[in-house]
Amino acid sequence: MERADFAACLQAVREKAPLVQCITNMVTVNDCANVLLAAGASATMAHHPLEVAEAVAGVQALVLNLGAVGDREAMYIAGREANRLGVPVVFDPVAAGFTGLRRETARKLLEEIRFAVIRGNASEILALAEDREGGSGVDVAAADTVTESGLPRAAELAQTLSRRTGAVVVLSGAVDVVADGRQALFLRNGSPTMARITGSGCMLSALTGAFCGACPDKPFEAAATAAASIALAGERAEELRLQKGTGNATFRIDLIDSVFNLTVERLIQGVRYEIYQG
Amino acid sequence: MERADFAACLQAVREKAPLVQCITNMVTVNDCANVLLAAGASATMAHHPLEVAEAVAGVQALVLNLGAVGDREAMYIAGREANRLGVPVVFDPVAAGFTGLRRETARKLLEEIRFAVIRGNASEILALAEDREGGSGVDVAAADTVTESGLPRAAELAQTLSRRTGAVVVLSGAVDVVADGRQALFLRNGSPTMARITGSGCMLSALTGAFCGACPDKPFEAAATAAASIALAGERAEELRLQKGTGNATFRIDLIDSVFNLTVERLIQGVRYEIYQG
Amino acid sequence: MERADFAACLQAVREKAPLVQCITNMVTVNDCANVLLAAGASATMAHHPLEVAEAVAGVQALVLNLGAVGDREAMYIAGREANRLGVPVVFDPVAAGFTGLRRETARKLLEEIRFAVIRGNASEILALAEDREGGSGVDVAAADTVTESGLPRAAELAQTLSRRTGAVVVLSGAVDVVADGRQALFLRNGSPTMARITGSGCMLSALTGAFCGACPDKPFEAAATAAASIALAGERAEELRLQKGTGNATFRIDLIDSVFNLTVERLIQGVRYEIYQG
Numbered sequence: 001m002e003r004a005d006f007a008a009c010l011q012a013v014r015e016k017a018p019l020v021q022c023i024t025n026m027v028t029v030n031d032c033a034n035v036l037l038a039a040g041a042s043a044t045m046a047h048h049p050l051e052v053a054e055a056v057a058g059v060q061a062l063v064l065n066l067g068a069v070g071d072r073e074a075m076y077i078a079g080r081e082a083n084r085l086g087v088p089v090v091f092d093p094v095a096a097g098f099t100g101l102r103r104e105t106a107r108k109l110l111e112e113i114r115f116a117v118i119r120g121n122a123s124e125i126l127a128l129a130e131d132r133e134g135g136s137g138v139d140v141a142a143a144d145t146v147t148e149s150g151l152p153r154a155a156e157l158a159q160t161l162s163r164r165t166g167a168v169v170v171l172s173g174a175v176d177v178v179a180d181g182r183q184a185l186f187l188r189n190g191s192p193t194m195a196r197i198t199g200s201g202c203m204l205s206a207l208t209g210a211f212c213g214a215c216p217d218k219p220f221e222a223a224a225t226a227a228a229s230i231a232l233a234g235e236r237a238e239e240l241r242l243q244k245g246t247g248n249a250t251f252r253i254d255l256i257d258s259v260f261n262l263t264v265e266r267l268i269q270g271v272r273y274e275i276y277q278g
Numbered sequence: 279m280e281r282a283d284f285a286a287c288l289q290a291v292r293e294k295a296p297l298v299q300c301i302t303n304m305v306t307v308n309d310c311a312n313v314l315l316a317a318g319a320s321a322t323m324a325h326h327p328l329e330v331a332e333a334v335a336g337v338q339a340l341v342l343n344l345g346a347v348g349d350r351e352a353m354y355i356a357g358r359e360a361n362r363l364g365v366p367v368v369f370d371p372v373a374a375g376f377t378g379l380r381r382e383t384a385r386k387l388l389e390e391i392r393f394a395v396i397r398g399n400a401s402e403i404l405a406l407a408e409d410r411e412g413g414s415g416v417d418v419a420a421a422d423t424v425t426e427s428g429l430p431r432a433a434e435l436a437q438t439l440s441r442r443t444g445a446v447v448v449l450s451g452a453v454d455v456v457a458d459g460r461q462a463l464f465l466r467n468g469s470p471t472m473a474r475i476t477g478s479g480c481m482l483s484a485l486t487g488a489f490c491g492a493c494p495d496k497p498f499e500a501a502a503t504a505a506a507s508i509a510l511a512g513e514r515a516e517e518l519r520l521q522k523g524t525g526n527a528t529f530r531i532d533l534i535d536s537v538f539n540l541t542v543e544r545l546i547q548g549v550r551y552e553i554y555q556g
Numbered sequence: 557m558e559r560a561d562f563a564a565c566l567q568a569v570r571e572k573a574p575l576v577q578c579i580t581n582m583v584t585v586n587d588c589a590n591v592l593l594a595a596g597a598s599a600t601m602a603h604h605p606l607e608v609a610e611a612v613a614g615v616q617a618l619v620l621n622l623g624a625v626g627d628r629e630a631m632y633i634a635g636r637e638a639n640r641l642g643v644p645v646v647f648d649p650v651a652a653g654f655t656g657l658r659r660e661t662a663r664k665l666l667e668e669i670r671f672a673v674i675r676g677n678a679s680e681i682l683a684l685a686e687d688r689e690g691g692s693g694v695d696v697a698a699a700d701t702v703t704e705s706g707l708p709r710a711a712e713l714a715q716t717l718s719r720r721t722g723a724v725v726v727l728s729g730a731v732d733v734v735a736d737g738r739q740a741l742f743l744r745n746g747s748p749t750m751a752r753i754t755g756s757g758c759m760l761s762a763l764t765g766a767f768c769g770a771c772p773d774k775p776f777e778a779a780a781t782a783a784a785s786i787a788l789a790g791e792r793a794e795e796l797r798l799q800k801g802t803g804n805a806t807f808r809i810d811l812i813d814s815v816f817n818l819t820v821e822r823l824i825q826g827v828r829y830e831i832y833q834g
Contacts, residue, residue: 019417026304026582027589027601033305033476038526042417043476044373045305048348051377058376070604095600098614099607139575139598196816198589198599247816248594249809253527260474260525297695304582311583311754316804320695321754322651323583326626329655336654531805538752538803 001185001221006271007264009215009225014040018060018213022206023047023075025067025094028199031256032063032206038260039229041210047071052078060213061116062087063206064109067094067138072105079113088116088212088219091167092205095138096120097127107131115167116212116219119205119227122146122154125171129161138198146173155184155276168219170208170227172201177276178224184276185224189231191238196248197255204230207259228271233258235270279463279499284549285542287493287503292318296338296491300484301325301353303345303372306477309534310341310484316538317507319488325349330356338491339394340365341484342387345372345416350383357391366394366490366497369445370483373416374398375405385409393445394490394497397483397505400424400432403449407439416476424451433462433554446497448486448505450479455554456502462554463502467509469516472533474526482508485537506549511536513548557741557777562827563820565771565781570596574616574769578762579603579631581623581650584755587812588619588762594816595785597766603627608634616769617672618643619762620665623650623694628661635669644672644768644775647723648761651694652676653683663687671723672768672775675761675783678702678710681727685717694754702729711740711832724775726764726783728757733832734780740832741780745787747794752804753811760786763815784827789814791826 019042022032029045036043046055052074056062062082064075082089091113096106106128118128121140146154158169158179171177176187194200207230211222237254244250297320300310307323314321324333330352334340340360342353360367369391374384384406396406399418424432436447436457449455454465472478485508489500515532522528575598578588589599602611608630612618618638620631638645647669652662662684674684677696702710714725714735727733732743750756763786767778793810800806 025601027585029305030308030476030586034527034530037474037476044376044416045303045345046373046377048379051347051379054377054379067601069607095602098600099602099610101604101607101610138600196593198586198593245817247813249590249812249816252590253531253809256527257525260527261523307583308586308754312805312808315752315754322654322694323581323623324651324655326657329625329657332655332657531809534805535803538805539801 001224003268003271005221006225006228007268009211009221010229010264010267012214013210016214017041018210019044019058020061020063020206020209020213021046021055021059022063022065023068023071023078024063024065024202027067028202031199031203035203035256035259036206036210038256039207039210047074049074049077053081056081056087057085059087061090061209063090063092063209065092065094065202065205066096066102066106069102069105075109076112079109083114088216089113090205090209090212091115091118092202093118093120093124093128096124103127110165115165117170117208117223118161118165118167119170119172119208121172121201125157125161125169129157140173146175151175151186152278155179155278159184168223170223172204176227176231178220178227180220184278186274186276187224187227187231188272189228189235189270191234193238193241193248193251194234197252229259229262229267232267232270233262279502281546281549283499284503284506285546287489287499288507288542288545290492291488294492295319296488297322297336298339298341298484298487298491299324299333299337300341300343300487301330301346301349301356302341302343302480305345306480309477309481313481313534313537314484314488316534317485317488325352327352327355331359334359334365335363337365339368339487341368341370341487343370343372343480343483344374344380344384347380347383353387354390357387361392366494367391368395368397368483368487368490369393370480371396371398371402371406374402381405388443393443395448395486395501396439396443396445397448397450397486399450399479403435403439403447407435424453429453429464430556433457433556437462446501448501450482454505454509456498456505458498462556464552464554465502465505465509466550467506467513467548469512471516471519471526471529472512475530507537507540507545510545510548511540557780559824559827561777562781562784563824565767565777566785566820566823568770569766572770573597574766575600575614576617576619576762576765576769577602577611577615578619578621578765579608579624579627579634580619580621580758583623584758587755587759591759591812591815592762592766594812595763595766603630605630605633609637612637612643613641615643617646617765619646619648619765621648621650621758621761622652622658622662625658625661631665632668635665639670644772645669646761646765646768647671647674648758649674649676649680649684652680659683666721671721673724673726673764673779674717674721675726675728675764677728677757681713681717681725685713696729702731707731707742708834711735711834715740724779726779728760732783732787734776734783736776740834742830742832743780743783743787744828745784745791745826747790749794749797749804749807750790753808785815785818785823788823788826789818
């Protein structure tokens with residue numbers, strides 16, 4: 001993946017303004033809608049089982065967020081219809097290993113739906129890859145945190161899940177890993193305060209929907225550009241936080257603003273990534 | 279409608295602090311509550327079918343937002359009780375033409391409930407007026423956008439729906455149209471960034487509830503003043519955005535702040551409107 | 557309670573980073589999660605009846621918010637499991653006297669669950685103590701507002717409810733009353749704009765969960781420190797509001813930021829409290 005591919009994906013979102021449907025949790029649903037609008041996309045959060053199939057027919061991407069596990073019937077319906085219509089589907093396995101209900105729902109979603117991208121933290125990707133328990137709620141478990149020396153193992157984990165599911169896999173952390181069956185990439189942008197707000201992960205998944213909607217034939221590039229975009233926005237928001245002495249609530253606002261103000265130039269200049277030589 | 283009527287409506291909200299009940303969607307519910315508090319009103323978001331009728335007895339206005347289509351039973355119950363008690367009811371037909379479930383729910387609400395005000399974008403008002411499909415989710419469809427030359431047709435559309443329903447109709451857009459069966463008014467305030475946040479429309483509908491609750495005998499004036507208030511707040515938020523170089527997330531905060539800080543003087547001086555000479 | 561106890565409780569939250577599960581309403585759920593993260597705690601908002609018992613096993617505190625009355629089955633299940641496991645449970649009786657459904661749910665929760673802390677405004681605490689109707693939605697009724705001369709009566713009311721339930725009772729208002737069966741304390745921090753945002757009370761209840769999770773053996777000190785922390789944050793946010801000329805939306809952001817930036821030193825120096833000599 002070249003720097004020009006990042007530029008092309010961001011430009012495609014700005015030009016096509018894809019409409020993204022999110023079946024997502026109430027905690028961060030407002031942030032997901034606003035970050036989509038910030039990026040230049042549109043949002044619909046329709047999630048009633050009686051309307052989601054019809055809604056899917058009018059959108060460019062669908063995002064299923066396991067935090068909305070109470071809406072799992074709507075997710076099955078919408079996901080199947082999206083597959084039938086060729087609408088790309090993103091899966092965010094929020095707290096996938098936390099409870100039996102989530103493990104079971106995640107398993108069924110992976111069986112029934114073909115995902116373009118799966119995006120989660122290390123605990124969540126492990127829960128899917130190994131169908132195991134774990135993760136402390138929505139946060140990554142300390143034991144699962146990926147360190148520099150653990151990156152190759154994380155890349156291989158993501159690639160294994162990618163080969164099994166056919167989806168591009170994004171494992172988010174201090175370094176983000178983006179992988180499909182053939183390649184993997186490490187993204188070294190971001191800021192520590194992203195872990196001090198709720199919704200960093202949900203917003204990235206929503207954005208991934210926007211980028212997949214704009215670039216449906218390039219899910220790897222789309223997922224990487226979404227991750228780079230929010231991570232660069234996080235860096236800018238961190239600068240502002242340190243300048244202003246503000247806290248996590250202002251950071252959350254500045255993060256969305258920085259997606260709004262992100263330019264192709266800043267993306268190309270700012271993205272720090274390397275191809276995994278596995 | 280005179281400039282003094284705008285002033286009187288805003289003062290009434292500040293003096294009476296009406297309690298407004300919103301059965302509304304989870305995406306923007308927090309913004310709706312905070313903008314009501316900003317205006318000097320109070321908010322309750324009670325929406326359980328087993329308590330909404332009882333709640334209605336304690337409020338000054340009720341707002342039904344079709345984005346909460348999953349709560350339609352609660353909407354029918356609350357709306358009927360509000361009609362029985364003489365509590366004004368505002369309807370926001372969010373994405374009314376987007377799915378069959380929404381069209382059917384909107385139709386039933388219009389059949390069963392007498393609304394004081396119906397407020398939507400052009401696609402939504404068209405969907406109600408012509409009982410037709412359309413609209414891309416929550417946003418106005420490009421083909422429905424009202425241009426300067428289309429304003430007379432928009433005014434007549436709003437008046438037609440008003441005559442059929444007995445409600446004041448507000449068609450929101452770059453120019454807002456406020457109409458009842460006898461008169462129509464064009465409001466020329468607002469800012470383009472209002473379309474780059476989620477909730478501009480929902481917040482206006484919530485505010486319309488507050489103004490109707492404070493001025494129950496003047497739904498036309500109440501609806502026009504609500505629309506003018508948030509549009510002026512939008513202008514102030516836009517000024518701040520351009521000054522500060524911020525984005526849509528800060529704009530959303532500044533929009534609510536500007537409702538909080540709106541004075542009667544600024545409203546009277548800032549409102550730009552004209553009576554439609556149909 | 558000594559100043560050093562406030563310091564110890566805040567330090568415990570920072571060091572232990574307790575995971576707090578909130579079954580809470582959609583209006584303020586995002587604020588509750590972000591204020592928990594601001595304080596140094598973690599949040600899970602899992603609320604599905606099929607997973608809450610399992611979730612409770614992984615958390616340090618549970619918060620039940622009556623605004624989520626639609627999730628009452630999940631509250632019964634989670635509350636009983638928390639009692640069984642010794643996880644402290646906080647109850648926020650939002651609008652407890654507003655409707656029959658809430659009165660009945662509150663009654664059943666008090667019968668079935670042992671609470672570590674109950675936190676509400678005067679109308680809500682009265683509704684629980686006297687099992688009576690009242691309160692205008694989520695706000696305190698004018699007739700219930702506690703004035704300076706009414707403080708002794710408020711302390712005795714809180715103590716009565718504490719003796720009946722075994723819970724520490726926090727009655728929030730211009731002056732906060734914290735009471736158990738043996739002692740009561742008046743907290744004189746806070747700011748008037750806290751009543752102009754939605755979620756001040758919900759956020760305090762969430763924080764109370766965090767402090768109880770970090771100091772499970774000291775619910776009185778935990779509840780008092782949570783109340784002092786957000787009230788001091790409110791004072792700082794008020795200073796900023798007056799400096800900047802902003803409104804309630806920026807205040808809400810600054811409030812959470814000020815929890816993020818609260819230091820032990822500022823807490824010790826800023827807290828204004830007195831022991832009730834009943």
